[in-house]
Amino acid sequence: MSTGEQPVTGPAPARRSMSLATRIATGAALLVPLLVLGTGALLLGLVTHDLRSQQDTRLRDRAAAVLPATRALLSATRQDRPRVEQNQRRNLLDDALDVGIRVADANGDRITEGGPVPGPAAVLPQPAPTSPGVLVTVRAQGRAWRVLARPVTGADPGTLWVTAPVSATNPQVDAVRGRILWAAVLAAPTSGLLAYALARRATAPLSRLGRRAAALDPRAGAGGFTHRRSGIREVDELALALESALARYDHQVARTGQALETARSFSAAASHELRTPLMSLQTNLDVLDAHPDLPAADRADILSDLRDDHRRLLDLLTALRTLARGDLVEEEAFAVIDPAEPAAAAVAELRRRRPEVTVDTTGPGLTGADVGGLRVHGWEAGLRIVCDNLLANAAVHGHRPGEPARIALGLRREAGQAVLTVDDDGPGIPAQDRAAVFDRFHRGRNSPGSGLGLTLVAQQVALHRGTVTVTESPGGTGCRVEVRLPLVGQDAPTLPLPARRDWIRATGAGR
Structure with a gap:
């Protein structure tokens, strides 16, 4: 053995x-x-x-x-x-x-x-x-x-x-002592039996609740668990706690699935959109390698193309990462904030990076008394994304040939909403193309961007339960982008986030 x-x-x-x-x-x-x-x-x-x-x-x-x-x-x-x-x-x-x-x-x-x-x-x-x-x-x-x-x-x-x-x-x-002893002896089994009968009756709803919870199909989630009020507060509170736990479990499962799908979509979108600039990079590198005696002018053109492709790659990866971040942001990140603060920070950053661009902030809202008391239930980083991309889009596309862009930024209160406007003096956008500018990877002719800037704006505006529209500038030339966000009270930030967010996967802003 x-x-x-x-x-x-x-x-x-x-x-x-x-x-x-x-x-x-x-x-x-x-x-x-x-x-x-x-x-x-x-x-x-x-x-x-x-x-x-x-x-x-x-x-x-x-x-x-x-x-x-x-x-x-x-x-x-x-x-x-x-x-x-x-x-x-x-x-x-x-x-x-x-x-x-x-x-x-x-x-x-x-x-x-x-x-x-x-x-x-x-x-x-x-x-x-x-x-x-x-x-x-x-x-x-x-x-x-x-x-x-x-x-x-x-x-x-x-x-x-x-x-x-x-x-x-x-x-x-x-005689009294004897009667007391007899009463104690008889009280033991009698009280035990009565207490058992009453306890069995009182705990019957708890037993039924336990059997329903044990028989619950994990795939059914909170929808497969139903509880009718038993009239016993502790049992009803326990059932409510189970329903809440199942609902949180369902939410986390959905968010985990959404995160996995977002990661897959990120990889697919990145591989698809990066193929062209990477092939261009490879071609230019092959030319430089095959022709070491290339003339200086041609070599400078190739190096310029390499820099442009490199910048485009960085912009595209940054935009995709920001888009995925917006799809996965949690409600805990939202708070009551003043929209003037991210707007002012975005203006300061644009002036630092592109000093040739003129940004006018003297209109109502940013410097006047109208800005006082504006409160939105928002994600500060998300509102900064909106302002940065609107200003960057206006700086790139909203100017006359050969002239630097002139941008007007306004913020005002109107009918219970905070209204943010960005005006430029560029060629404008035809009416039939205004909805398409928010589509993912939509780029105009000779556009140096990734095609995701206005998609990020539409995503963040939707997360904030607002609207974004493109119209003509009030001056008759150029373009106006108008963002409307609902105002909330200081102690009542009650707007929930959209249940499903799939901007990195789907196209179009009208979801």
Whole structure:
């Protein structure tokens, strides 16, 4: 037998857990008897106190009843009248009924004793002459006694003790104790069964919810999970949490799929659009390699073409990356912002890069009071993309032959919208071609761009729930691009993003 192989063992069996109903029933079966015993202990103490109070009251009543006979007995004893003394002793014991009596004279000599009294060794209390009586518990020979010591005043003073064994109340206390124990014993199974039945009924909606969740098809997502209100708040809250979790799961799955599709589309678009400039680069490099003695003028032309192709490659890759970024932007990136800020930053950047271009920002909105209070629910980077590309497009295409571009930028409030306008003095765009300028990779004749600048503008405007249109410039020549974005309150940025964004895959701005 080989010892080199280890036995293959499966996963350890899951330990069976206790159901919630069983836990509740077990807890009730343990807790209710404890509560019964605790309540019984309190009740037993109250009963014992009440019985002792009743016994003390009975001792006081008996002392008051036998007090006249006690005085007569003490007087007859002092006068040495045996017959009267005998009659008074009999009257005293008859009046005492069910309690013990002991009488002593002023010298402490015992005169008479009868009924249940402590033994001779018991030390009985000695009341003060002016005391109304003293009640104490005395223990003697293993027994407890309740003793009332009362002074007898008058011509023949003495002391009267009225006694009763404490055990006289024990049968009633024992009866109460027994009933409490029986109640605790019966409460355990009864409370357990009742608690189990109630818990099973209360947790039935939770069990049904668990079965529905276990049977849920992962491909169905949130749409395959339906819950009808059970009337139990905790169960309904749990169902709502499950629905929310499934909805977030569906959203993340959709976003992951969209991201993968965007990456595929990015690769496809890049490979398709980069083929021509890369082939041109290869051709020019081959010419330079094959003709090392090429004339300087021809060599300079080829190098210029290489630089143009290189710039076009960089512009195309940057535009595709920005387009993919817009397709994947999350709603958390949006906030309440002032559109004048990205517009001013874009103007400053254009002036730095192309100082020959004239940009007029003296119109309403950017320098006047109208700009105050403009708030849109926007992505600051996205609005900067809009402004940069509109200004760059106007700088490249919106000028007269041989002259630098002149651009007018405006920002105003109109009918609950922020209106951004970019005007140029170029040849303009024919009406039949204005919609196509937002298509992906649409380039005009001899355009040096990637064909994605205005596509990026249309994408960002759509993300911001706005509109973008191309019209004639108010001066009669040139082109105006107008962007309208909805305004929101400072504390109410509630506009959601479009559910589907596929600008890097599809063509056309009218989605």
